Amino acid sequence: MNHSVIVEVTLREGIADPEGATIERALPALGFDGVTNVRAGKFFRLEIDAPSPDEALQRARALAERLLSNPVIEDAVARLRPS
């Protein structure tokens, strides 16, 4: 059965995020004040054929660590997408 999984990849705390910083600096100029700690990342939506949601999640975590993220600088979080 197919399970829909979402994987979010963000730079680890302490790793400079030039994209997030640039977005954060641009916001006040557009009138959006009071926005801090902007972090940019990547979003993946996957369909995984697995016997159970837990197994789908496990496989998503494995592939996120092996391919979707670079564990040297990034964290990956996988979660099931509510159907």
Next chain:
Amino acid sequence: MTKVGVVVFPGSNCEYDAAAAMVDLGADVEFVWHSTTSLTGFDAIILPGGFAHGDYLRPGAIARFSPVMDAVGDFANAGGPVLGICNGFQVLTEAGLLPGALQKNRGLTFLSHPTTVVVTSTRSVLTRGATLAQELVIPINHFSGSYTCDDETLARLRDEDRVVLRYRDNPNGSKDDVAGVANEAGNVVGVMPHPERAMTTLLGSADGRVLLEGFLMLGAAAPR
């Protein structure tokens, strides 16, 4: 004659510059398509610049799974000289053959200009022909060239004398001004600047020669 393999991924675009530099220095060059699984017969391997597999996901993220990378790993582990230039450096870090990672440049700017780098270690296949503290003008041409690693890794790189080139004026936000690093044995090196594009003063600088000549000093003793 020294035989150098220049690995070509779909999206590589500096393979001809690398090959021309090697031929200029008297080497025999063969292009190695990324689906190749054996590097038997080569004396040295270069991973050139470009956008392997479109740089999709992250630079080098897909390329590290190209079949040739297992062979590159074996070649490196056997002590063979491996040089990754720009995108090739990114591939080597993604493959785990070099520590750290290359991030988007500080300021999110694509940088393409000559830069001055300082030789900070001569204990690598790329810098063994150069002199410590020697300043070289070598062009950079990258968007994701900001070297990063955790503090522990950086401390180890410094202790083990593995930062081979540093920027004199850090252009991209690289940690500790790192422009190039070597593995523990010194036979695998990755650099963001392009020594193969600094082969003649006619094109701005010939400072890449001392690096690539050193790389081809294959009879020389292992760096360490």
